[in-house]
Amino acid sequence: MQRASRALLAGLLAATLSAPVLADPAAELAERLSVRGESMPVESVTATPLEGFFEVRLDNGETFYSDSSGRFFLVGDLYENADQGLVNLTEQARNAERAERLAMIPEAERVIFRGAESRAVVSVFTDTTCPYCVRLHEEVPALNERGIEVHYLAFPRGGMxxxxxxxxxxxxxxxxxxxAMSRVKGGEPLEGPADCDNPVEAQYHLGMELGVQGTxxxxxxxxxxxxxxxxAERLVTMLGLDD
Known part of the structure; x- marks a missing residue:
């Protein structure tokens, strides 16, 4: 009886070890995607709730949807008709990526304005020559008083x-x-150097990748x-901090 049990277990183990490993459809699609024989610069491929279709994200930040064969593409946003109404699944994915990539930027590479209390952090891609950036900067003290930190990132709207x-x-x-940010946005010219090791160009390109089109x-x-x-008051409401 024990011999038979051991033989059965050995047979099951051998069958398990010899069983073919199930392919990863997303990984296979990432390798297969090409146009006119040239491979696409794929950053990631993930499954979607739509059976047989995958979200493809390219290195330049563009997103589209593909069937498992890589033959048919859909360009646009994917929505779910949920109980609470239409939910933009594509925008949800974009939001998650933005939050993740911004979280990777160390504080030393940001220009930060914070008050005594911190209840939320907003990241702002800004330009010194933008009138509405100046207007927003004038409200930074009010935001800080409400516990909202403002973390500036560089986005020269006219290019480098x-x-x-x-x-x-x-x-x-x-x-x-x-x-220096307050001085220049107050109309005071800066006299200091501009050739130190700084993140301005990297943040400019990051902003474009994340969908920033203006400041x-x-x-x-x-x-x-x-x-x-x-x-400021509307931003406080958007953050759910108007209590």
């Missing part, structure tokens, strides 16, 4: 050859970047992107 790029580099090169661009803690100027 523009005046804003140089001024942002001067801000980041200053011994006190927050004071100011406010990213909420959950990764939602809010383009343009938002009054």
């Amino acid at each position: 050859g523009a005046q804003g790029a140089r001024e942002l580099q001067q801000v980041w090169c200053d011994a006190n970047p927050s004071e 100011p661009a406010i990213v909420l803690p959950d990764g939602r992107l809010v383009p343009g100027y938002v009054p």
Whole structure:
């Protein structure tokens, strides 16, 4: 009886070890995706609730959907018709990615304004030559009083050859970047260098990858992107802090 049991267990183990490993459809699709014989710069492939279709994210931040064969593509947002209404699953994924990538930026590479209390953090892609950025900056003290930290990231809207790029580099090169940011947004020219090791260009490209098209661009803690100027009181409400 014991011999038979051992033989049965040995047979099951051998069958398990010899069984074919199930393929990973997402990984296979990532290797298969190509256009005219040239491989796509795929960053990730993930399954979706839509059976047989996968979300494909490219290195440049673009997203589309593909069937498992890589023959048919869908470009646009994927929605779920849920009990609470239409839910934009594509935007949810974008938000999660924004939050994750911004969390990787160390505080030393941000220009931070915070008050005595911290209840929330908003990241703001900004430009020194943007009038609405100046207007938002004027409300930073009010935001700080309500417990909202403002973390500035650089986004020279005219590109790296523009005046804003140089001024942002001067801000980041200053011994006190927050004071330099306030001075330049108050209309005071900066005299300091712009050629130190700074993150301005890297943040500019990151902003484009995350969907920033202009300034100011406010990213909420959950990764939602809010383009343009938002009054302090409205931002407080959006963050659920108006109690």
